[in-house]
Amino acid sequence: MQLRHVESFLAVVEEGQFARAASRLFLSPPAVTGHVRQLERELGTPLLHRSPVSLTPAGLRFLPHAQAMVTAANAASTAVKDLRGTRETVIRVGVMAPGAAELTPAILRAFVHAQPRTHLTVEGLGFTDFLSAVVEHRVDVAFVRPAPEDERVVTDTLTLEPRILLTLAAGEFAGAEGVRLDDVLDLPYVRLPEATPRLLSDYGSFAKARNGMDVRWGVGLATSAQDLMTSVAAGWGVAGTLHSLGRYYRAPGTCAIPVVDAPWEASALVSRRDDPRPEIQAFRDLAVTLARDPELSRLRPPAPPGC
The missing domain is CATH 3.40.190.10 (Periplasmic binding protein-like II)
Structure with a gap:
């Protein structure tokens, strides 16, 4: 799914016409029409009624996801703006499953989109090494739960959950x-x-x-x-x-x-306190930005039901 296709879809929804959306995006109307059609083919369902323009039930359901994708991409672009044009680097990402839930893949996708010259590798972490893997330089950042308090690492809280x-x-x-x-x-x-x-x-x-x-x-x-x-x-x-x-x-x-009276607990991103690399700071900034985004928060499913 390409971001420009999603942006064309949102522009049509907001402008109410393909022609006005094309003008806003500095594209031709056929190009915008093609973007929306390609998006609909990928999703396997119509998103828009054409005459007049209105959302189908599938389009209505997809709309907040599309908005969240564009918001994430913009946040990622801002977070890594200082890294553009620098040499290729690697960030080793540890994940103690399931990390920060839906935020984990959203952060990874957004960072790769915004900074393709910084390569990400992912390594699963267990209960015994979720903190030592960072401290001992086996990974550079890690999605963990609960949020640790340790002077050797910087902890960024991402979610609070029941x-x-x-x-x-x-x-x-x-x-x-x-x-x-x-x-x-x-x-x-x-x-x-x-x-x-x-x-x-x-x-x-x-x-x-x-x-x-x-x-x-x-x-x-x-x-x-x-x-x-x-x-x-x-x-x-x-x-x-x-x-x-x-x-x-x-x-x-x-x-x-x-457990209705238990205090909520956090999931977090941790990184080494003594790691000065700008790409690590950019990754942290992006993670925190997306964690605070209301559109992404709204997409998180509710707590699971009881037995």
């Missing part, structure tokens, strides 16, 4: 639309490796609400988000996480129940 409990759909909370912290603290939790940073193990077991009460650990051992969901599906324990992980990794037979 908390959920991952558990068996046929378990004791079957049919529940929500639970409270008092309901879940005594459950067995999927065990994480000993090398897991305390920040993550505390977050996954709602440690802040325990007032010193020990965690009951189940028999499972998870080193990644996929392992965590597999262990929950096997009945080896429950897990506390953010609602977007429940959307990305819902295994059959499991459910994601909102």
